[in-house]
Every structure is written in structure tokens, then in C-alpha cells.
Amino acid sequence: MPNKSVTMKTLRTIIRLYYYGTAVKAIANMVRASRNTIKKYVRIWNTLGLSYEEFCSKSDEELAHLFSVNSVTAPANPRMEALEEKLPGYCKKLGKRGVTTLTLHQDYLRSHPDGYSISQFRGHLRRHRQLSKAVMRIEHRAGDKMYVDYAGDKLHLTLPDGTKQPVEVFVAILGCSQLTYVEAAESQRKEDFIRSCENALHFYGGAPLALVTDNLKSAVTKASRYQAVLNEDFAAFGEHYGIALCPARGYKPKDKALVENAVKLTYRHIYTRLEGQKFSDLHSLNLALRSALEIYNNKQFSSKDYSRRDHFEDVERDMLRPLNPIRFEFRTHLVVTVNRYHHVRLKEDIHFYSVPHVHIGKQVKLSYNNDSVAVYLDHELVAFHKRDRTPHGYTTEPEHQPAKHRYVIEWTPENFLAQARAIDPDVEYYVSKILESRGHPEQAYKCCAGIMALARKVGNERIVSACRFATSLDAYGYRTLEDILNRRLDQLEVQGDDEDDIPEHDNIRGKEYYK
Secondary structure, eight states: OOOOOOOHHHHHHHHHHHHTTOOHHHHHHHHTOOHHHHHHHHHHHHHHTOOHHHHHHSOHHHHHHHTOOOOOOOOOOHHHHHHHHHHHHHHHHTTSTTOOHHHHHHHHHHHOTTOOOHHHHHHHHHHHHHHHTOOOOOOOOTTTEEEEEEOSSOEEEEOTTSOEEEEEEEEEEETTTOOEEEEEESOSSHHHHHHHHHHHHHHHTSBOSEEEEOOOTTTEEEOOSSOOEEOHHHHHHHHHHTOEEEEOOTTOGGGGHHHHHHHHHHHHHTGGGGTTOOOSSHHHHHHHHHHHHHHHHTSBOTTSSSBHHHHIIIIIGGGSBOOOSSOOOOOEEEEEEOOTTSEEEETTTTEEEEOOGGGTTOEEEEEEOSSEEEEEETTEEEEEEEOOOOTTOEEOOGGGSOHHHHHHHTOOHHHHHHHHHHHOHHHHHHHHHHHHHSSSHHHHHHHHHHHHHHHHHHOHHHHHHHHHHHHHTTOOSHHHHHHHHHTTGGGSOOOOOOGGGSOOOTTOOOGGGGO
């Protein structure tokens, strides 16, 4: 079975990190992909001959075409994964009296009859015990990573009736300088989480290369040990600020040990400064948190002659990349089907928006916020509308309609009169008489459309003569003009009714006789 291609957001992250000099192995760890996958996309990038600016300007559709290579990931080994899950427990049992590797292997085979042999079992167990004793010291590069998490112990707001409302406490820390950011938020929902991450970036005044987070639902749709599926809005946030998003492995707190420790220090140095104080809203609570936070960040390390703030200003600030000057715009996404009227329905407002008619029946992605509605098909923007909250209303762009639909919509009295005026004032007069003679203007639309069709067929000169002839007969209609043209009566001279044309004669009494 072929491997799935990486998403376009992951591809952009891979090329961005490679462009800024990150090693292939480090990129693979950040995006949770194999090194072979990273090498393939880097090799394609090197052969394309694009500048980084040209790469960034490409749409997702263009990148999908340019980098049309399936990722290569090592196939999962269910037998090994099952054993690895049990190895920590087996290591603990080995410390008990009377427990041997033989008894542990027998217990293992009872639940996994097709498992490893005794020699392989002992080898994996020995290797796990050796690795579990290893301690790794991580060197955090300046401007490399920001770690984020929520504190387990919540703070509280005091409501007017005296009840206490719990609020979440968001904690962020930079890996190199350990400059810490703390903020109270209403919840851990996607909107609040993304906004807290954004506030942390603005607190630091720049963006690191990567952001390491927990596997909370606001960030990760589907957790994975190797490549987690990111929440679409969180992924868009990372793309907006040019940050690689790296969720930690599930149940592996050491992946983000720095922020875990920062949470403990927050309890010790910030929570204690708020004891005995009451806050009625988030704004006042965050002001108090910011004041306590500044004291904490400016406090000198116990074993060093500088503070977190000093280290940040001296080493890390200049290594952070500039922030996008535009704040991240939170958008909601829906997958909908284009109906047979070439419209899609925004369920929240019960409003319909047009899509080019060639996409009828296709599934498209609806992306909207408070101001606009965008429609995407395979990463391509196919429609964009200003948001309208009128229930059961329709927002339609004329160019989205089939030609025959647009033609009918253009049937208005003003449009027909304008077309007739462009031919001749006599034709405009004739069309106006037709519009006036019907009980409702729409009754005359087909007649007027037919007259315009006759003009295109016989030419302006003949249609003008035909309208003048029909006007002299006081006969207004499509059939009248068609009959005149077929019988070529338009080529006859129209006789005037002026009394000066009446010949003089003795038998003609004249109007004076009747006075």
C-alpha cells in the first residue's frame, strides 16, 4: 500500500527549516517524519532551482504538483510495539524476589503466543534497562524552540455573588534563555489556546523556529508517536507565523521537561504572590500575573550572575525571527457539497453562497470568519464572498452562473431600453411602448428579447425601418415586426397623414364647412 504524502503545511515547514540551516535529522524530529522522507523533499527542492521567496509565493496546489512524491516511512512493527509497552513493567518486576527473565517471558507468551523467543526477549529487556538508566543533557539553541503547557492547578475569579470561577493558566518558556510567559485564560478551547500562544510570541517580540506543545485537542486532532495529525486551525497558526509545530509524544513528559519544570516554578514564585488577592475578571488577574512574572524573570539564577531576562536580551532576542505584522485571523472550516443551484450552505447563518457552476456536486472546503467566506477545492480558492448573515438568503456572483442563467437575469426594462437606444431612438420608443402595453414588465421581456434577436439577424437599418412602419400602424409586438420583415414592408415608404398632402378639389368641402 503506498504511503500518504505529507501535507502542504508540513512540506512548507520542512523547506523553511532546511533553508534556515536546520539539519535533516533535527527536521525529521520536529515534523515527526522519517529522515528518508525529509531527504526526498530536500532533494526535489535542490533540483527545482527556486528562490525561497518564489517557494513561499507558490499556492498549495502548485507545491503539490512540484513535490509530487510519496513520503517513505518505516512500516510499523506491531509485535515490537506490543513488547515495548510491557518492557517498563517487566523491568520493575525484575526487582522483586523470585522473578526471573524466564518467568517474565512465560507471562509474555501467554498474552502474545506469536511473540519473541527467550533470547530475543532477554536482549530487548536488557537494552531497555540500559536505555532507561541513560540521562541526556539537552543543549537548547537560541531562537530554536518555545515550549507551552497548562498548569494543573487553576486560579479563580471571584464573581459578584461570591462564587469562584476557575480559569486556566497558560505557561510558555523559551528553551535557551528560559524566559517565561504566564497568562490566565477562560478555557483550553482551540480559540483560547491559539490566542495564548500568539500572546506569548508578542511577549517575546519574535518567533522561534519551533513550538512544542502537549497532545491536547486544541492542538492535535489525532495523537501519534511518530507523526501527530495537527488541528487545522493550529496548523494554520503555525504557518501564519512561520513556526514548526512539534507535539510531544503521548505520555512522554520528558519531551517538554522544560515547561513542566516551568509550571512548578510558576506555583512557587508566581502563585504565592497572588495569595489573598481577589480578582473579578481576567484582565485584572493577568495584570497581577504580569507584575509577578516580571519579578520572576528578572530574578538572578541561583548559580549564575544573570537573570532570565538578561540572558534573553543578550543571547536570544536577536535570534528570534520577526513576527508577522498581521495578527492571526481565526477561521472556521467546514466540508460541504455544492448543490444543484451551484451554491453552498453556511449552516451557522442558513445562508447560501455561489460557486462556479462547473463544481456542482463536488465537495469543497468552506472557510469563514466574521467578515468573509472563502470556498476551496483541492487547495484552490474558487469563490470568495463578503459574509451575509441574512437567513435563507443567497449571495450570487454573476460569473459563477451558466451563460443562459446570466442572460435571463439581465432581462430588465432598463437593460432592454439601453440596448434599443444604442440602435436608434425609434427602436427605443417602440420597445418602450411594448413594455407599457403589458400588464407586467416580465410579460414583455421575451418580446423585447426577440426584437433584439431580430436586430442581430437583419441588421440595425432594417429593424429601425420596421419599427417606424409598425409605429405608423400603431401595432406593437414581436410578431408584427417579424411579419413586416418577412414581407419586406420595411422597405416601403411610410405615407404621412399631414393634411397638406390632400389634393385640392371642388368636391372637397374642407373643415370650414362644418363650423
